[in-house]
Amino acid sequence: MWFYVPPDKPVKLGDIVVIRMGHESTKKDPGKVYVLIEVREKNDAPDSRCPWDPPDDKLWRRVLYCDWMPAEGWTLKTGAYKTWLKRASDATVQ
Numbered sequence: 001m002w003f004y005v006p007p008d009k010p011v012k013l014g015d016i017v018v019i020r021m022g023h024e025s026t027k028k029d030p031g032k033v034y035v036l037i038e039v040r041e042k043n044d045a046p047d048s049r050c051p052w053d054p055p056d057d058k059l060w061r062r063v064l065y066c067d068w069m070p071a072e073g074w075t076l077k078t079g080a081y082k083t084w085l086k087r088a089s090d091a092t093v094q
Contacts (some may be wrong), residue, residue, distance in 0.1 A: 014038065040068075049068060
């Protein structure tokens with residue numbers, strides 16, 4: 001997945017980030033770019049709160065789970081592609 005990283009957001013490869021989902025353009029809509037909203041955890045955090053499920057790093061279909069997700073309103077989307085999603089609040093929609 002590609003997304004825009006604003007210049008004021010210090011992010012490095014492997015960091016756990018929150019992005020605002022975008023969408024492709026249509027004839028009536030110019031579309032929206034995927035944008036980094038915030039860095040939630042640095043890649044080298046010693047007290048990581050975001051394990052992968054399953055933890056086997058040889059698997060390419062894993063789901064990231066952070067222990068703060070349920071309390072913040074994140075829900076697990078199941079089906080062909082599992083992922084955690086959260087509806088954007090008015091404060092994060094730009």
